[in-house]
Amino acid sequence: MTEPATRTETGVSQLRCIGCGRTALPDRFRCEHCRDLLEIVYPGWEDGGPQGLSSSALEKLWRQRAASFDPADRSGVWRFREVLPEIAPGEIITIREGNTPVYELPRCAKSIGIKHLVAKHQGMNPTGSFKDTGMTVAASFARHAGYKWVACASTGNTSASMAAYAARGGLHSLVLIPDGKISWGKLSQSLDYGALTCQLKTDFDGCVRVLNEIVERMPVYLLNSVNPYRVEGQKTVAYELLEQMSWQAPDHIIVPGGNLANSSAIGKALREMKQLGFISRIPKVSVIQAEGANPLVRTIRETGGEKLIPVHADTMATAIRIGNPASWKKALRVIRETGGTVEQVSEVEIASAKAEIGAEGVGCEPASAVTLAGLKKLVEQGFVEPNERVVLVLTGHALKDADFTLRFHRGDLFEGTPHAAEAVGLKSQQRSPVVLEPKVDAVIDLLRSAEP
Numbered sequence: 001m002t003e004p005a006t007r008t009e010t011g012v013s014q015l016r017c018i019g020c021g022r023t024a025l026p027d028r029f030r031c032e033h034c035r036d037l038l039e040i041v042y043p044g045w046e047d048g049g050p051q052g053l054s055s056s057a058l059e060k061l062w063r064q065r066a067a068s069f070d071p072a073d074r075s076g077v078w079r080f081r082e083v084l085p086e087i088a089p090g091e092i093i094t095i096r097e098g099n100t101p102v103y104e105l106p107r108c109a110k111s112i113g114i115k116h117l118v119a120k121h122q123g124m125n126p127t128g129s130f131k132d133t134g135m136t137v138a139a140s141f142a143r144h145a146g147y148k149w150v151a152c153a154s155t156g157n158t159s160a161s162m163a164a165y166a167a168r169g170g171l172h173s174l175v176l177i178p179d180g181k182i183s184w185g186k187l188s189q190s191l192d193y194g195a196l197t198c199q200l201k202t203d204f205d206g207c208v209r210v211l212n213e214i215v216e217r218m219p220v221y222l223l224n225s226v227n228p229y230r231v232e233g234q235k236t237v238a239y240e241l242l243e244q245m246s247w248q249a250p251d252h253i254i255v256p257g258g259n260l261a262n263s264s265a266i267g268k269a270l271r272e273m274k275q276l277g278f279i280s281r282i283p284k285v286s287v288i289q290a291e292g293a294n295p296l297v298r299t300i301r302e303t304g305g306e307k308l309i310p311v312h313a314d315t316m317a318t319a320i321r322i323g324n325p326a327s328w329k330k331a332l333r334v335i336r337e338t339g340g341t342v343e344q345v346s347e348v349e350i351a352s353a354k355a356e357i358g359a360e361g362v363g364c365e366p367a368s369a370v371t372l373a374g375l376k377k378l379v380e381q382g383f384v385e386p387n388e389r390v391v392l393v394l395t396g397h398a399l400k401d402a403d404f405t406l407r408f409h410r411g412d413l414f415e416g417t418p419h420a421a422e423a424v425g426l427k428s429q430q431r432s433p434v435v436l437e438p439k440v441d442a443v444i445d446l447l448r449s450a451e452p
């Protein structure tokens with residue numbers, strides 16, 4: 001392994017500590033003085049916007065790029081490159097991430113009792129999750145900075161994404177995942193894309209601890225979401241969403257919470273869009289966690305956000321099975337600044353919400369469905385009002401965890417768990433496959449009995 005460069009030219013962007021405000025070298029993850037996380041800032045924006053361009057000039061430029069065939073323009077991340085760290089177009093590693101659809105969810109809206117509900121489906125990215133939008137920026141930076149190896153600890157989606165971008169960019173990748181606690185679909189992706197994949201006999205938080213020491217001792221670039229370049233890429237989802245909504249801000253954006261980088265990234269973009277004049281009002285950003293993996297909910301409710309309460313995480317929504325979230329301070333700032341909130345949802349509520357999103361013909365993985373389950377509660381509490389415009393950020397594709405879906409519909413997902421009694425209420429949503437003799441009449445009889 002060769003030592004990478006430690007100082008690189010990244011144009012007008014700078015790394016700054018979120019705690020003490022000191023600047024840091026471009027390939028650091030924490031402040032050397034106070035150990036807080038870093039974020040990327042753009043001092044140049046103070047002189048009339050990115051590269052001196054107004055918000056309306058940028059809106060026009062970004063729309064034009066969507067019609068181009070240039071790989072950097074085709075990317076729904078690099079299309080917004082004026083608000084990203086500078087990386088030469090030839091150095092970009094892209095698999096045409098971003099440009100994800102916004103779907104209306106009329107039946108979900110009706111059942112909850114609100115009028116305007118849409119899903120921004122980040123599961124429609126190349127490796128099936130929102131991670132690709134951040135990975136294209138951070139992997140490009142890793143290669144630009146001269147690293148040969150990249151690494152992450154993951155609940156499965158980051159690793160799938162990292163492995164793909166590393167392979168596309170000619171980098172080697174090391175994956176640490178919790179043994180037996182990620183879906184086989186995600187595991188298979190990291191194998192397929194050629195990562196050196198280690199299943200550690202611990203949970204996600206344990207994998208992070210091991211990896212943090214490895215990157216101290218080896219010239220390996222960390223691609224977990226403490227990486228500020230990942231956050232920059234992930235923030236573009238909010239620019240793209242606002243573009244899709246004709247730059248009219250919705251009232252609420254609801255995001256699942258795990259390591260809490262996604263909510264941080266979306267909040268950062270909203271703050272920037274207000275600063276740059278794209279929007280005049282910032283929507284509320286609310287974060288939903290699984291009851292069994294609820295450190296942010298507990299931190300806010302029990303300490304008023306003063307001190308992180310780590311938990312021993314357990315949920316079938318394995319993507320967000322995280323007890324010690326790295327970006328909790330960034331997410332907390334977003335919730336406070338935007339006037340959003342936190343909520344937690346049960347395993348059965350997650351499964352039910354996932355089936356409702358599936359029944360709209362959209363589908364998502366379990367972790368994404370916490371958004372709809374949480375929204376139900378926020379409407380019941382009166383925090384979200386019936387005529388407000390709400391966006392759910394769906395983070396992963398339905399096929400990411402097909403096992404969960406099959407077991408849900410067969411009715412054995414909660415068998416032998418403490419949730420079995422509560423799960424009885426899910427029967428009406430379950431559509432188990434029917435095994436029949438290969439006879440026309442048998443299928444016709446079934447068809448008749450199924451007619452609504």
Ligand code: F0G
Nearest residue numbers: 154155157158258259260261262395396
């Ligand atoms: N939804 C999905 C599908 C995820 O994979 C994750 C995180 C989240 C939500 C939570 O996002 O961490 O930014 O709050 N997955 C990570 C991984 C941790 O390793 O794939 P967050």
